[in-house]
Amino acid sequence: QTDIYILAIESSCDETSVAIVKNGRDVLSNIVASQINSHKRFGGVVPEVASRHHVEQIIACIDLAMEEASVKIEELSAVAVTYGPGLVGSLLIGITAAKSFAWANELPLIPVNHMAGHIYAAQLIEELEFPLMALLVSGGHTELVYMTEHGDFDIIGETRDDAAGEAYDKVGRVLGLTYPSGKEIDELAHQGKDSYHFPRGMIKEDHYDFSFSGLKSSVINLVHNAKQRDEELCDVDLAASFQESVIDVLVDKTIRACQEYNVKQLVVAGGVAANKGLRNRLKKELDQVLPQVKLIVPPIKLCGDNAAMIGAAAYVEYQKQHFSDMHLNAKPSLTL
Numbered sequence: 401q402t403d404i405y406i407l408a409i410e411s412s413c414d415e416t417s418v419a420i421v422k423n424g425r426d427v428l429s430n431i432v433a434s435q436i437n438s439h440k441r442f443g444g445v446v447p448e449v450a451s452r453h454h455v456e457q458i459i460a461c462i463d464l465a466m467e468e469a470s471v472k473i474e475e476l477s478a479v480a481v482t483y484g485p486g487l488v489g490s491l492l493i494g495i496t497a498a499k500s501f502a503w504a505n506e507l508p509l510i511p512v513n514h515m516a517g518h519i520y521a522a523q524l525i526e527e528l529e530f531p532l533m534a535l536l537v538s539g540g541h542t543e544l545v546y547m548t549e550h551g552d553f554d555i556i557g558e559t560r561d562d563a564a565g566e567a568y569d570k571v572g573r574v575l576g577l578t579y580p581s582g583k584e585i586d587e588l589a590h591q592g593k594d595s596y597h598f599p600r601g602m603i604k605e606d607h608y609d610f611s612f613s614g615l616k617s618s619v620i621n622l623v624h625n626a627k628q629r630d631e632e633l634c635d636v637d638l639a640a641s642f643q644e645s646v647i648d649v650l651v652d653k654t655i656r657a658c659q660e661y662n663v664k665q666l667v668v669a670g671g672v673a674a675n676k677g678l679r680n681r682l683k684k685e686l687d688q689v690l691p692q693v694k695l696i697v698p699p700i701k702l703c704g705d706n707a708a709m710i711g712a713a714a715y716v717e718y719q720k721q722h723f724s725d726m727h728l729n730a731k732p733s734l735t736l
């Protein structure tokens with residue numbers, strides 16, 4: 401059997417990334433050009449700025465990815481690209497680059513869902529086994545996804561308001577941290593304790609949906625009221641209390657879902673999967689309650705947005721010959 405080399409492109413938000421992935425498993429290169437420094441001063445990703453950076457970076461990223469992987473263009477089997485969900489302008493840069501590259505080199509074009517990519521980051525670490533549950537936690541999404549086979553996604557629960565990462569970033573703003581603040585809150589949280597006891601949104605409710613806006617408002621109100629009264633709050637305790645609430649809900653619902661659906665594996669994916677507190681708690685509770693379930697959490701550089709995960713997801717589509725023609729368009733609100 402011949403090896404399948406896929407060139408994958410990811411540009412849905414604020415990272416321009418190109419990777420070469422062999423047989424959906426081996427990452428030969430994974431170039432990630434982050435724009436975060438350009439967005440920090442605005443406190444969030446500015447779509448126009450993001451598109452412009454993608455245009456400037458994409459060709460160099462393709463060249464670097466090819467060079468680092470040491471594969472020849474003739475060895476490539478397909479070009480894969482994220483076509484949604486994401487920022488429309490950002491997506492279009494990646495799609496246009498992918499189409500041009502595919503057309504010029506007579507390669508099939510594979511459209512990939514960004515969220516499927518986050519789940520398939522796990523496939524770069526360990527062979528996926530079904531049925532599995534995936535907890536997808538990023539800046540834009542918080543979802544529990546049940547899978548019975550490759551390419552089959554059933555969203556059994558999702559956030560009804562803010563995504564987990566979004567709550568981190570908004571709480572970070574009132575704490576005076578720079579965007580994105582998930583990582584910093586995680587670090588502060590480990591130095592503090594849960595002394596403020598914020599609410600655990602929907603934790604006991606009999607479904608798998610999430611809500612983080614009540615928690616976010618509780619933190620923001622507490623900080624604002626303290627400011628008005630000139631009271632001092634303990635930042636590390638605020639971070640710890642907020643993080644404990646997020647983790648309690650995520651872990652409780654995820655473990656319940658794994659139990660009810662009787663899964664073999666639990667995959668944790670998306671930017672918030674980098675959270676140390678979340679990783680530790682999930683591991684500990686799975687070991688105690690469901691030791692038969694295998695936990696797969698990709699290394700931190702595969703948790704954030706990157707093209708290697710798109711190459712891994714694309715391999716499944718390649719095998720099913722799910723190719724697109726040159727009419728492929730961006731789908732900003734694409735779901736799994």
Ligand code: KG4
Pocket residue numbers: 413537538539540541564565566568569580581582583584586670671672673674675676703704705
């Ligand atoms: O998946 P991602 O790179 O981009 C998308 O949203 O698609 O996720 C970014 C999110 C941001 O909200 C960031 O604050 C959060 O992931 N994040 C974290 C941590 N590292 C990144 N949240 C909590 N703890 C972390 N260690």
Ligand code: ZN
Pocket residue numbers: 514518538670671704705
């Ligand atoms: Zn993402």
